[in-house]
Amino acid sequence: MLNRKRFFNSASEQGQLLPTYTSDLVPEDHLARVINEVVDVLDLTPLYQKYSSEGGKTYHPKPMLKILFYAYAEGIRSSRKISKACRENFVFIYLSAGYKPDHRTISDFRKNNINIVKQLFKQIVKLCYQLGMITIGKISIDGTKIKANASNNNVIRKDDLEKELTNIEEQISQMFTEAESVDKQEDITYGVDKTGEELPDDLQKTQARKRKIKELLAELDKQGVDKMNLHEPEARFMKHHGRIELSYNAQAVTENQVIIAYNLNNNEVDKDQLEPLIDELEETASELLEKDEYPLENVKAATDAGYNSGKNLKRLNKAKIDAYIPSELSKVQAKERHGEIPPRRFTKDKFRYHEKGNYYECPTGKKLLPVGKRTVKLATYTRDEVVYKGQACHQCPYQKDCTTSKTGYRQVSRFSDYDRLREQIDQKLKTEIGKAMLKYRLKDIEPTFAQIKQAVFGHSPFLLSGVRKTNGEFGLSCIVHNIKKIRTYLISTNNNTILADIATLKLRPT
Structure with missing residues (x-):
């Protein structure tokens, strides 16, 4: 019988006594409390x-x-959903x-x-550094692609527009030709009952x-692309x-899964993104480590x-950074060692340089001697080479297997700085430290991107549009990711004064 079942009593039909303060409803180690304290110590x-x-x-x-930090931490980016939460969710109310605030106020605050x-x-x-979460001693650098707030379908293509422009110009020319071939040229050209100063509707539209x-x-030329989304x-x-x-x-730089520098743009090629990250990182390290000259010296990356x-x-x-960067060639060499591709006997990497x-x-033990120098112009910079x-x-x-040169002599170019640095890094990657650094990168920055994409974006596209705004939105995701790491760090250290530790730190200028 149902009346014999044992259930907890429901208070839905009775009055409930709630705490006087909403803060009493929020546990001491709740993320909202950490956000509350972190924002309180920021210089705003x-x-x-x-x-x-x-x-x-105004608010x-x-x-x-x-509100905005906590919403992003919870994967809520819609201004309407955030506004609703501020009315119904006690954590947001706290x-x-x-x-x-209504959704327009929230949207404008974020945008402005x-x-x-x-x-x-x-x-x-800086807060993470003061808490001891990072030292800027061992870092990882990587990039990830995040879908834009745009459909792949609503795209214009340069070749299509050029064809349409040619057709339209032919149509306009045909309209004037027909107008000249009839007796009532003015009526056709300017329209019936017009003053003669107007053009027919179809010609105006064309x-x-x-x-x-x-x-x-013109916009495609300005952007330097052959196709783009209208919106x-x-x-x-x-x-x-x-x-x-x-x-x-x-793009991001991490240490212990804390993001210490980031950037975002619309260039797909990662190799073009490193310099801005290093510039920002040098500025940050100079302030935190109080080193004006070579603040990143001996930092492993x-x-x-x-x-x-x-x-x-x-x-x-x-920058005197101790870098560990495999080359694309190293991937090919690994496949060659594992028998995945045929041996490459006479490629440049088989020729050993003797400083x-x-x-x-x-490969047969014969020498290639220097015979001249040349400067090669590339897309964004020039490169000096020595020819052997x-x-x-x-x-x-x-x-015949080694060279296709008409002279019959094999030549090898040495890039003055690049080859020397690459060879040094290749040697470091063979050491135990080098192998450990590559494993560290896999455990450091790749999980960081995965956490951001899942927790903040929910594998959805950006909410905002344009490089400037999406850069800011990605920055927001980096902020809330780091705040989550602050909470995890303080809890993992069994710290009973989780909020007091943050409150004692001084970020405001004295």
């Missing part, structure tokens, strides 16, 4: 400066920032200090303050379309997850092969 001067003392009252930016996200992020990094196409072609013109087609989608390239270029290796060397004596040794030439190629039984 850049935020306050955006407000005027004139006009009507205080501090609770608004707390953080909002009783504010009930997206430019100061980087400043707030740097303060969070010429308006021509102007629009020219505007679109998200700054997004680019990038390959990720086995598909090609309109996306942005998000691991990246994947996508960042291996002469330009990047020179930049890392200039003492300044010559190359070919074989001396006994005509007597070699492998000549």
Whole structure:
């Protein structure tokens, strides 16, 4: 019988006594409390400066920032859903200090303050450093593609527009030709009962379309692309997850899964993204480590092969960073060792360079000596090369396998800085430290991106559009990721004064 079942008593039909303060409903180690304390110690001067003392009252930016941080931490990015939570969710009510902003207010707050996200992020990094979570001693660098707020379908293509423009110009020419061939030229050209100063509707529409196409072609030229989305013109087609989608390239530097630098743009190539990250990292390290000269000296850094270029290796060397970057060639060599591809007997990597004596040794033991220098112009920089030439190629039984040169002599170019740095890194990667650094990267930055994509974005695209705004939105995700790490770190250290530790730190300028 149902009346014999034992259930907890329900209080739905009875009065319930709730705490006087919403804070009493929030556990001491709840993420919302950490966000509350973190925002309280931030220097919000850049935020306050955006407000005027004139006009009507507005919501205080501090609770608004707390709301936004917690919403992103919970994967809630819709301004309407955030507004609803501020009315119904006691955690949001606690953080909002009783504010009930509508969705437009929340959307405008995010949009109007997206430019100061980087400043707030740097303060969070400083907080992590003061708590002992990072030392800027061993870092990982990587990038990930995040889908743009745009459909792959609503795309214009340059070749299609050029064809349409040609057709339209032919149509316009035909209209005037027909107008000249009839007796009532003015009626056809200007329209019946018109003053003679107007054009027929069909001709006006055609010429308006021509102007629009020219505007679109000009925008394509400005963006330097052959196709783009009309509603998200700054997004680019990038390959990720086995598909090609309109996306942005998000970059980050991590240590112990704490993000210490980030950037985002619409360039798909990772090797072009390293220098801005190092510039930001040098600035951050200089402040935290109080080192004006070479703040990143001896810092160990691991990246994947996508960042291996002469330009990047020179930049890392200039900063005195202890870099561990495999080359694309190393992947080929690994496949060769494992028998996945046929042996490559006479590729450049089979020629050994001897610094003492300044010559190359070919696979058969013969020397290649320097015969000249040249400068090669690449897309974004120039490269100096030294050319080495074989001396006994005509007597070699492998000549035809080794070279296709008309002279019959094998030549090898040595890139003055790149090859030396690459060889040094290749040797380091063979050491136990080198192997450990590559494993560290896999456990450090790749899980970080996975956590952000799942927790903040929910494997959904950006909510905002354009490089500037998506950069800010990615920055917000980096901030809340780090705040989550702060909470985890303090709990994992069995710290009973989780909030007191944050409150004692000083981020505001003295």
